[in-house]
Amino acid sequence: MQELKIFDKYSTEGITVADPGLLKYISLVPRIVPRSGARYAGNRFHKSKVSIVERLINKLMVPGHKGKKHQKSSGHVTGKVHNAYRIVQDTFSLIEQRTKKNPVEVYVQALVNAAPREEILTIEYGGARYPKAVDCAPQRRIDITLRLMVQGAYAKSFNKKKPIAEALADEIIAAYELSSHSLALSKKNEMERQADSSR
Secondary structure, three states: OOOOOEOOOEOOOOOOOOOHHHHHHOEOOOOOOOOOOOOOOOOOOHHHHOEHHHHHHHHHHOOOOEOOEOOOOOOOOOOOHHHHHHHHHHHHHHHHHHHOOOHHHHHHHHHHHHOOOEEEEEEEEOOEEEEEEEEOOHHHHHHHHHHHHHHHHHHHHOOOOOOHHHHHHHHHHHHHOOOOOOHHHHHHHHHHHHHHHOO
C-alpha cells in the first residue's frame, strides 16, 4: 500500500515532537489534501486532531487580532481556501529548497521552539491591577504560536515587495533556527521574561 504524504510530497514518517507537553496537540496524520472543510467546527477541542498543516492553512485565512485591534487585512485574507492552500504549498517548497530538509519536520520543530510556556494575567485586587504569571495550556500554546507566525509573515509582506509565501517561509525557518528574526519566538521570549519578573 502506497504511503500517504502531505501535498502528495512530504512524508510524516519518523517526525517526532520534541516537547512531550505538545505531543497530543500536534497531529501528524498524513493527508494528501489537508482540508476537512470545518466538518468538526462545533466539537470542542477537536482542532487538536486536525492535521497541523491544515491548521496553518486555516490560520492564514483568519490571522486573528493583534493587540485588541483588528489585524490589517489584505488580498490574501479572503477566506478562499485555495489561496491559503497554495501559499502553504509554496512556503513548504521554499523551506525545502533552503534547508534541504523535510519542511513538515522543520515546521513542527519551529512550532515547538516558539510555543510559550508561560503568560501574564492581570488580577484586580482592591482597585489595583497586578500582573500574575500563569502556565500556558498546551492547546493554547499551539494557537498562540500559529497566530504569531502568520501575523509576523503578514507584517513582513503587507504593502511590501516580498510575497507572503516567502515571508512565511522566513518566519518558520527563523523559529526553527531559534533566530530573533521570528516574531513568534521573540514574543515568546518577551512573554516568558515578563512572567519571570512578575513571579
